[in-house]
Amino acid sequence: MTLLSGLIKTSENQPMFWVAVIIDPNTENQLITLTDSRGQFAFQTQPGPHRIAVRTFGYQPWTQDMTITRGGEHKEIVLLPTLRKLNRV
DSSP states (O other), rough: OEEEEEEETTTTTTTTTTTTTETTTTTTTTTEEOOOOSEEEEEEESSSEEEEEOTTTBBBOOOEEEETTTOOOEEEEOOOOOOOHHHOO
């Protein structure tokens, strides 16, 4: 096993808490965790190729394929707000 850790933040460099971080989404090996109050997350997983996904309300989904080495990986991920056009009332 090896460690995948990271930090999720906004484009204003603010940490984001309670953000879902998913390793290998929609597979039988899927792992899910939430960021803490400092925007940090950590997983113990097998080294090798993985898909990492980040999801939270009000921000664009983020997904990346990466190879996690035996020495572990640390990712800093910036989420961008979802732009929504409001209808005129």
